[in-house]
Amino acid sequence: MFRQLAQVIFNGVRVPLKPVNLLKPVNPTIISTIHGKIPGHIPRQVGFLRQYATATVKKTKPIPKKKPAVRSTVKKVPAKTTKTTKGVKAKTTAKGVKAKTAKTTAKGVKSIKGVKSVKSKPKVTVKDVKKKKVIKAAPKKKIKAKVVAKPKPKPKPKIKKLEVPKKPGSPYVLYMISHYREAKAKNPNIKLGEASKLGAEKWSALSENEKEIWNQRYQEAKAKYLIDFKKWHESLTPEQYLLENRRRRLLSKKKGKKVSLLKDPKAPKKPKSPYLLFLTSIMDDFRDLKVTERSKEAAKRWNELKPEDKKPYEELYLKDQARYKAEAEKYKKLYA
DNA sequence: TGTTCTTAGTCCAAGTCCTC
DNA sequence: GAGGACTTGGACTAAGAACA
Numbered sequence: 001m002f003r004q005l006a007q008v009i010f011n012g013v014r015v016p017l018k019p020v021n022l023l024k025p026v027n028p029t030i031i032s033t034i035h036g037k038i039p040g041h042i043p044r045q046v047g048f049l050r051q052y053a054t055a056t057v058k059k060t061k062p063i064p065k066k067k068p069a070v071r072s073t074v075k076k077v078p079a080k081t082t083k084t085t086k087g088v089k090a091k092t093t094a095k096g097v098k099a100k101t102a103k104t105t106a107k108g109v110k111s112i113k114g115v116k117s118v119k120s121k122p123k124v125t126v127k128d129v130k131k132k133k134v135i136k137a138a139p140k141k142k143i144k145a146k147v148v149a150k151p152k153p154k155p156k157p158k159i160k161k162l163e164v165p166k167k168p169g170s171p172y173v174l175y176m177i178s179h180y181r182e183a184k185a186k187n188p189n190i191k192l193g194e195a196s197k198l199g200a201e202k203w204s205a206l207s208e209n210e211k212e213i214w215n216q217r218y219q220e221a222k223a224k225y226l227i228d229f230k231k232w233h234e235s236l237t238p239e240q241y242l243l244e245n246r247r248r249r250l251l252s253k254k255k256g257k258k259v260s261l262l263k264d265p266k267a268p269k270k271p272k273s274p275y276l277l278f279l280t281s282i283m284d285d286f287r288d289l290k291v292t293e294r295s296k297e298a299a300k301r302w303n304e305l306k307p308e309d310k311k312p313y314e315e316l317y318l319k320d321q322a323r324y325k326a327e328a329e330k331y332k333k334l335y336a
Numbered sequence: 337t338g339t340t341c342t343t344a345g346t347c348c349a350a351g352t353c354c355t356c
Numbered sequence: 357g358a359g360g361a362c363t364t365g366g367a368c369t370a371a372g373a374a375c376a
Binding site: 166167168169170172173174176177179180181184191192195196199261269270271272273275276279280283286290291294295298 | 360361362363364365366371372373374375376
């Protein structure tokens with residue numbers, strides 16, 4: 001980012017920009033909270049991502065561990081391929097539970113069948129045969145159910161994180177980067193914390209005109225970022241938005257914290273509901289009220305409306321909905 | 337993890353519709 | 357069915373950079 005910024009500056013490209021009041025008063029509570037909370041937020045995020053990554057890996061490991069009940073048969077079956085052992089396991093356990101003699105052969109299905117045929121030879125009465133059938137049939141069913149319940153190897157598609165263009169740092173951040181490099185050139189042993197303190201002192205000592213230079217640099221970097229960001233959005237397909245948002249939702253769940261979704265600027269704007277249309281129309285009446293009070297009052301008014309009074313908003317909504325459907329169709333066709 | 341300040345994003349509060 | 361989008365603006369908070 002700094003290189004990009006440096007390029008913009010050294011190429012002498014200047015964009016006419018609005019002056020910004022840098023001496024705007026800042027809420028002291030914000031400063032106090034920021035001072036205490038900013039350090040380490042980036043590492044924390046990185047740390048989380050690491051945890052997330054390891055968590056996904058861990059999930060794949062326990063699957064083979066969930067087979068303790070068939071240990072003996074597994075050991076006996078040549079463990080060259082897992083697929084074949086699984087198949088054999090199912091059959092050996094199904095028939096091998098009762099016929100413990102099958103253990104001696106330990107070759108799998110064929111050997112167990114042989115055991116079965118040997119057992120059938122000494123049959124004398126029909127009753128005995130029936131009893132045996134009944135006894136044999138019961139465990140078969142149970143084991144079959146177990147086999148069905150066994151975890152199937154689920155493909156775990158890993159959603160790649162989209163590389164989002166990085167936002168430029170604030171004028172202060174740009175100044176600090178420059179200051180840090182200068183300080184490092186003068187004193188290679190200087191620590192970041194020390195350089196930051198010195199930089200902050202120097203920053204506060206800067207005149208308004210000097211700060212304005214940094215502000216202009218920021219505006220230039222920001223302008224470039226906005227162009228890059230727009231190009232980046234234009235290069236994305238709806239599927240990429242879908243995948244990225246899936247990944248972000250997953251991240252939200254893991255993190256237990258809301259992660260904003262990626263919005264497609266090319267996608268058609270969703271229709272406003274009748275209530276939202278009403279809310280927009282009456283907002284001017286509540287300019288003096290607080291946001292929360294305004295919402296409550298608007299909801300109260302909406303609920304007090306008669307069905308015939310709600311009709312105009314509902315009609316507007318239907319029109320907007322038709323617009324949305326038409327635009328959505330066009331949008332889909334564009335990427336079909 | 338340490339330091340700094342600014343900017344941009346999120347939250348609140350309501351009800352309804354839409355998407356996943 | 358859960359949760360996001362939509363509206364509003366003030367209050368609050370996270371992210372942005374440097375790197376050992």
